[in-house]
Amino acid sequence: MPILSVSTPSSSSTSESIPTIIDKHSTASCACSVTETCCKHTTEPVVKADKDDDSLLLSEAPSSQKKKNTSLISRGEDDFWVDISSKRLKNTRLGALYAGSRFKGVQKCGISKYNVMVDIQHVDLKESKISGYLNIEGLTNECPELTTFFEGEIIGPQYPFLTRKWQAQQYIDALHWGKFPSFEPYLQTFNDDDFTYDPFDNDFIYMRWKEHFLVPDHCVSNIEGASFAGFYYICYQRSTNEIKGFYFYHNNPEWFQQLVLEHVEEHCFSNFEFR
Secondary structure, three states, rough: OOOOOOOOOOOOOOOOOOOEEOOHHHHOOOOOOOOOOHHHHHHOOOOOOOHHHHHHHOOOOOHHHHHHOOOOOOOOOOOOOOOOOOOOOOOEEEEEEEOOOEEEEEEEEEOOEEEEEEEEEEOOOOOOEEEEEEEOOOOOOOOEEEEEEEEEOOOOOOOOOOOOOOOOHHHHHHHOOOHHHHHHHHOOOOOOOOOOOOOOHHHHHEEEEEEEEOOOOOOOOOOOOOOOOOOOEEEEEEEOEEEEEEOOOOOOOOEEEEEEEEEOOOOOOOOOOOO
């Protein structure tokens, strides 16, 4: 057990007393005294660093502690970006054709006009697919407003100009595609086996839109005065963001019902990516 020896301060001395601890076991084997210590019991002097010496302590700190870790939420001007992954979102936009895009216009049937609104829900450029909702007003007295779900094919390497379905023969395709002035250079060659249209390198994007069912009641298949058994020949111009189309249904006596739509400008992003 250590022995504690405390010196009593004298009245004539102004210095404070210093408590000293002497280990009983250490004095037995060492010749050092309280006033003279050997190298065995020599201790390093303790230096108290005040606030002014903070710079000294920081300069002696290891280099690993000085280096700041790059953080996702705290980043200096000279720090590099933290790239979590090399994967990026697929491009799902072709001009104004993107998820969330809206077009408004009319459908002309003879001397009648009906307000039409199209909401694009999904665009898959890899599969050359597009889908959305088509809303038309005032088509019938029974249903003043009709909304149908449609799927579209983007004409290109996967889908040629020839329809080969929905009772649309080659001459039907030629008549309807020929209604678009931009299609005139391809009128004689679109049926060739080696002809392929590139929708990504042209101002005009051609599509076929096929309505499938009513929304929200998909069980209704027949409505008096209206039919969605046909499909639309569509031409979208990227430079003007306009869509023009012609409806075809083999049992409809009025061919070439025209669809004219304009893109509704938005002030937000359809999608974005966090990094």
